[in-house]
Amino acid sequence: MVKRTISDKLAILADAAKYDASCASSGGQKRSSKDGKGLGSSGGSGICHAYAPDGRCISLLKILMTNFCIYDCAYCINRASSHVERARFSVEEVVSLTVEFYRRNYIEGLFLSSGIIRSPDDTMADMVRIARTLRQQENFRGYIHLKTIPDAAPELIDEAGKWADRLSINVELPTDKGLSDYAPEKSAQQIRTAMAEVRNRREAAKERSHKGRRAGRFAPAGQSTQMIVGADAAHDGDILHSASRLYSGYHLSRVYYSAFSPIPDASKLLPLKRPPLMREHRLYQADWLMRFYGFEAGEIAPPSGMLDLEVDPKMAWALAHREQFPVDVNRAPRELLLRVPGFGTRSVERILAARKHGTLRYETLVKIGCVMKHARPFITLPGWTARSLDAQDLRARFAPPPEQLSLF
Template identity: 50%
Template sequence: MDLMSKLGVLADAAKYDVSCSSSGSGRENKPGGIGNGARSGICHSWSADGRCISLLKILMTNNCIYDCEYCANRRSNDIKRVFLTPEELVALTIQFYRRNYIEGLFLSSGIIGSPDHTTELLIKIAKLLRIRENFNGYIHMKGIPGTDTVLLKELGRYVDRLSVNMELPSEQSLQLLAPQKTRTAILTPMKFIHEQFTERREEKRLVKYMQPFIPAGQTTQMIVGASKEHDRHILKLSEALYQKVALKRVYYSAYVPVMTGKNLPAIKQPPLLRENRLYQADWLLRYYHFSADEILPEQHPDFDLEVDPKTNWALQNWRVFPIEINKAEYEMLLRVPGIGIQSARRIIRTRRFIPLSYDSLCRTGVVLKRARHFITCGGHYYGLGLDNPDRIKKSLISSKYQKMFRQMSLFEGQA
């Protein structure tokens, strides 16, 4: 196959890996070099359907020694196998950058030979880009479970971000759908990467000029819907990963039924609405001071697909409402549906000088259509009454949202 034919196959095969990002690094350009990774983001182009296409997102190979039941690249699947050599990948990256197609590289791979051998090839690509080509752009590569820590440490010296994909949220699911992988093999490199990142950050305080170790941190991906875990289980796992290995992001990927298997769910379309609810809940974990137990208690282990997780929490805890907008603490303001981080900060700043009225709240960015049911302004209540949360829920599900909900539900219809 010629190079462009290989590119077509491997770029298409990479679309199922969503743990792809293109910002968070502070890597600066150097004299004589090309490319620059900025903390503010390096995205420069978006496709018609909203995808960022600033990174060359590709697999090194779709060959794989593993036989994961859900994966299109599994060993037993009869597909055309393609491999890009390190020199070919480096040439593609530099050529695409010079043509202003991309500003960075997201490189994943099937496992060829062994995790160590695959990682050695990834290291070779990263070194060729950084040292020979003097490429200072963004590089995101895979930390492969089972790889020797010496190799992971070497790879981390040249890339901006590593991702070790969790893929399935429990040991039982791994045994059922990916028996060659174990939870321990996945968590071990995550912990090692976190330790190295923390160690290098502490050393940098003492030594000014020190080579960074994955300055953009690490991420992971979990497939949603391929196994039977409740949403609560997935969210609790994400919470633990944020706390214990300081992940930058957990990416959730609705299971795409590209393969058939006796242990795979019989669905026609990916559970996209469930994926969306997980991202919303993940945002609450990282920025709104919620815990997984609050968002999804044991008695309600799955999301209500009709309303977002924050609104669902407020309706389930309606006895703490309404809160007085001129007196509530910042943390409590964040728990009001329709009040975001920026609007909560504006409320705190504004009320130091003047009491807030219902009308003046509009200027702080509050979405009053939702917030009015859970707040009072100067003692006045403008909602439908918190004695009937079901009535409030119905009012919050607008005709526009109901239409979207029906469309997504039809799109995700089960076989």
């Protein structure tokens, strides 16, 4: 077996971790370092970047503990039958790397995942030992996100939540059939059971005893998951309905969507090329509409099951429901204002606040920060009446030429 240096392992296992999108670090509890005894108050540039809801960039050491794996999931580059270069960190090496990167002000936290070695319990036990050692022996006060293993014993997941800020359990694919076809060694029911355990443990941690005491902290930043997009035949509608059930059933903080990327020595079951990245982008936009704008999954996905790649989901919904418009900005309820293209959640709150002091005019919306280029065809108010344009005319106006289609 080739003896590898720490640098060699880091290059292999950081690259292997890039396929996991669910490494957001928002929502963790702040830990004071005023006593001068703790690590974790750095704010510099890092190895992997995640973004909090307030736009703050957070740097993470994002690695696998190992890319050896006893499972043979068809979509995974680290599956047992893959010929990728393998490496494995010891518990002590991950702890040392994390602390040293902190001391150099490179990172603000750790995102740790792993292939399955020996057994799910053995692997999870090592990951828990890493988090426990960082917290107890190194007094590490930075952010820790652990990718938990659903097959592991409940007591290991329970301890993982004691030391980590966030836990995540990947559902991998949007449908039970997809998981059964591409990862027969994994169980969709077992994944959901593990998610339910995390949800229940988090809820218990928030409750107070009859003496007013709370139970110990448990994953205060919640749990998240990831679905691979484009590896199986699932439509966007299937993906959105699955995400909706996960949010409501397991109180997830986030569902992440990762566009399938072709891998070496791929199974014949897999597609030969990746889906357009715009599809992943549209799913994130649709997810935002479900979480913050009051849309249901069934409203967003069209009859074809696939989201429109040329216009964003909110605009697509408005074009398909012209009978709902124009909206009277001075009278419409919050729920309807949120469905106007160009109106964000903040601008709607400002509209509602401003309406208490007088009639709003076109100029007021400009000052509030509404995107009037998108909103104009869908609203009416003093000083502005929307022109009667049909959906095709509007679509031609807002859909960019194919050569300009971009994520940005």
